[in-house]
Amino acid sequence: MKHILGALCLILYFQLNSQSVPVPDVQNGRASITVIPDSSLVRGEVEYLIDNAAQTDSFYIDARNMTIKKVLVDNKVVPFIYDSLRISVPVEKTQKETKVSVWYETQPEKAMYFINWKDDKHQAVFDYPPVRGGAQVWTQGQGKYSSHWIPSFDNMSEKLIFDLSVMFPADYTVVANGTLKKVQKEGGQRAWHYDMDLPMSSYLLAIAAGKYRKSETRSDSGIPLMNYYYPEDSLRVEPTYRYTKTIFNFLEKEIGVPFPWQNYKQVPVKDFLYAGMENTSLTIFSDMYVTDSVAFNDQNYINVNAHEMAHQWFGNLVTETDAAQHWLHEGFATYYAWLAERRIFGEDHYYWKLLEATGRLQRLSDQGEGESLTDPKASSLTFYEKGAIALHMLRERLGDDAFKAAVRSFLNKFSYRNATVDDFLRIAEGTSGARLQDFQQRWLTDSVFPVEEVMTSLIANDFVKAYKQVQQEAESVRKGSAPEQTARIAASWKTKLRDDSLYHPVKQLIVSSAGILPQVQQKDLLETALKGGLYTRQAIALSLNEVPQDLRKPFESLLTDASYLTIEQALLKLWISFPEFRETYLEQTAGVFGFNSANIRTLWLALSLVTEGVGEKEKEKRYADLVHYTDDRYHFMIRQNAYGYLKELSAFDKSSVRSLIRATRHPVWQFSRFSRDMLRDLMEQDEFRFFLQQFRDELSTDELQALNEVLNKDSQ
Ligand SMILES: [Zn+2]
The missing domain is CATH 2.60.40.1730 (tricorn interacting facor f3 domain)
Structure with missing residues (x-):
């Protein structure tokens, strides 16, 4: 997973007012x-x-x-x-x-x-x-x-x-x-x-x-597009908002209905509860997506940008009547965001999105936990991804023209009003002449995910074909293929790794599967992959836990790749594999902050504290830096990283314990849950309990209350 903010925006369990009488x-x-x-x-x-x-x-x-x-x-x-x-x-x-x-x-x-x-x-x-x-x-x-x-x-x-x-x-x-x-x-x-x-x-x-400052431009249709940023982030404006105008122009054209509001503003905020929220003409999004051009390669704002923008039509212009119609918001916003990404990154990228989502939905469905798209309590996976795939399938069935006509007339008919799933489907029947009862049953009512139907559509794409083939080959090697066959497979994988036109997820799959091959072939593949592109090399940093001695040199070159994920993983794995070079690796990565979560900086500080050769004075300073990152003013993801390392090192001090206690009441639920879980874990340790006991009197009323809440819940 690229980030912990899984859901793009939230699902609303909306309760209809029970008034059946007319209201003013x-x-x-x-x-x-x-x-x-x-x-x-x-x-x-x-x-x-x-x-x-x-x-x-x-x-x-x-x-x-x-x-x-x-x-x-x-x-x-x-x-x-x-x-x-x-x-x-x-x-x-x-x-x-x-x-x-x-x-x-x-x-x-x-x-x-x-x-x-x-x-x-x-x-x-x-x-x-x-x-x-x-x-x-x-x-x-x-x-x-x-x-x-x-x-x-x-x-x-x-x-x-x-x-x-x-x-x-x-x-x-x-x-x-x-x-x-x-x-x-x-x-x-x-x-x-x-x-x-x-x-x-x-x-x-x-x-x-x-x-805030803002950077302003206009869409082709003349709508003002205002991109806000923190004064200190002027160098991040371009990578953060890259393609904004392209996406906007694309959506207007693709949807076929003019943007329904006076202007479009996007504002990053700290500690936002979700990835983004599509308020009318004003999207608010998590400042975790404010990226520099390196972070852009792994954690860019493009998908969230397009998703929230699409909601300006699907959700804001035409709004669901109740949560059972949530497909009209999230399924559509997800689908149009994928189309915008296809416009930017190409056909294979679009199919990769569909394939990944299909995998997730198939697993859910296979566990007997498939959900109906009209279940008001369905998960985001269903509303967003099943919802988007349903639209992909509907479009294939109706053809581009009839599909677009349906969307246009649906939006026009229900502009500034509310609508239901039925409203949309009846309009689609009208524009296409098709009968959609079976589609409605299979895609909206049934809870089982129709995986075969989707795969029949996806396999027409060459990238999907290649991906599936590698999956099957890996499977056959795992089951014990004959040496000649294994050699053939290894050779074909090597050819794929060298194919510049092949989309990278296939290469990443090959790298992560290389471990099942005999050592000679494995080494050959990894060497080839290390000569590959950014994401292929990243797959090596992610999949190798210990670096073989003879790959040390090429692996060290990962430390300068334009990816904070690659650098973080490479630093960790090199540090583990080659103790004699630890100080050198730390020197090479000193001052690299990483993502907004400080993934590299916090790892670097933690590793230096346990690296021989780093002087005691220097260690004290670095420890103080690591503790600083737990301060309430930092983004919760920085704090989360810092707490994680402090726990691993058993190195909590008074101030970090107190901030962890306060974090249990943080409005971002993922973070408050993380903090509560960690606090409970720590309280299992006698040493930690003893340590806390020593300054319990100094806790503020709020902190004491928060601590008691966590502990009482634990004892229930
Ligand atoms: Zn959404």
Whole structure:
């Protein structure tokens, strides 16, 4: 896996409002809010214009755990009922258009996140190692409910035009949905007025605030594309946003419906909960994807970029009515992202994506855990990848023209509204003349993954054919093929390794299978592979655990490859295999940071602590550096790496233990779970418990509470 952020964006278990009676229709909403980051607080006024053609006598606004100061109907203060989930406002039955305003204040428990304000809001105390990003505030509506920070509508079917004005400390930039109309300075604050002109659901409302610059361009159709970045990241703008315009132009053309919003903004944020989130006209994404040109080779933003952009049509323009229709969001976004990647990286890359996904889905299905695409509780693998493959199969069945016509007329018909899977399929039947009941049954209703049908489609591609052939050959060698046959296979693999036109996953498969060959042939293959391209060489760094003496020289050359993954693995394996050269390897890689997770830097520090020849003074300094990386202000993936090595070295100190305890409450669930698991593991060790006991009194109330939560859960 390239990164731990498996799911591209989250799945929403949306609950339909159980109201079957007609409700007033909300036309537009205008909010003026003040965000006070030092106290994690937001307050302000939100005003909704409703059309009460339904003639009901009350109107509901979702608002979670807020202080509601007052409610006005047509500028008059009215009594209201609030149960800490929603506000019920009396409205006149007869009136057609009504203005409802809510004055509120809240410290959002979720959906709005305040990053790095507590200790030091402006700059890190220590310059090295650097903390990127500084203090930020950002939101995540889907799955968390925007109604935690703004009285709004949890029901996705309530679509309205939102205009958001945000007051924020003056030296920060605020980005929100729509077009920035003006910025007004008021004392130490600035008010950012954003304007939208078309309706959307409340879960797509968003704000991102922090120290940002932006790089702006326009699509072929004239839509402004604004790419935000941290001031310290100016050299990373190009690799991070590489192909953004290509993807945008491609999607507009491929989908055949113009981009539905005024502009498109992308903002990286720290400690984001997912890889990216497609808020209307404003994608927020994890700053782990802000890459330099080396990291680009392994962890680039392209797939997430295309996926979130595709959601601007599939999800934002046309929204599902409920979670059983989630294919319309994730299946489509995944499929169009793959098409965009095909446009950039070619046909074989597209088939490789399909083949990998097919493997994952087949394994799930073989374990009897296949899922229906219309199961509202299906996993992301099903919604995203099975969903995308279903579209690949549908397109093959209908033909390009009928498929594209179906997508176009579906989007046009349900623009700025909600739709179901059935709506799409009936339109596809209309544009193609095909009957799709069997497709619907096999691909959307059934839980078994139709692997043979997919493979029949994929095997038509030469790259897939070559890949499958190597798999079968490896299988036959494993089962004990005759020496002549093994030799033939080895020779054919060598030819493949030298074939420049062959897409690299086949070569990587050959490298990772080389261990099953007799030693002479294995060595020959590895030597050939070491003369190959970046990814073939990477496969060697990944698959060899111990480096044979006679491969030492060529293997050492991996330390300078343009891949942080290759360098990390090569450093580790060389360090293990050749103790006499450890210091040399460390010298060669000193100062290489690696991915944003500091994968090389943290490994390097850890290895130096156990390398003979590194002086004690130097070790002390490097140990302090490793501990620094556990500081709360660092990205959680850096901290995770640092904790991992501290644990392996049994080298926790007081500050790293305390930060690990705080990490158990981190909003990114993967990281908080990691921290809880690690803390429980550590508490099994007498030495660690004894160590913690010595400074338990110094723990803050919050830390003590967090620690007890973890331990109590353990004893249950
Ligand atoms: Zn998505």
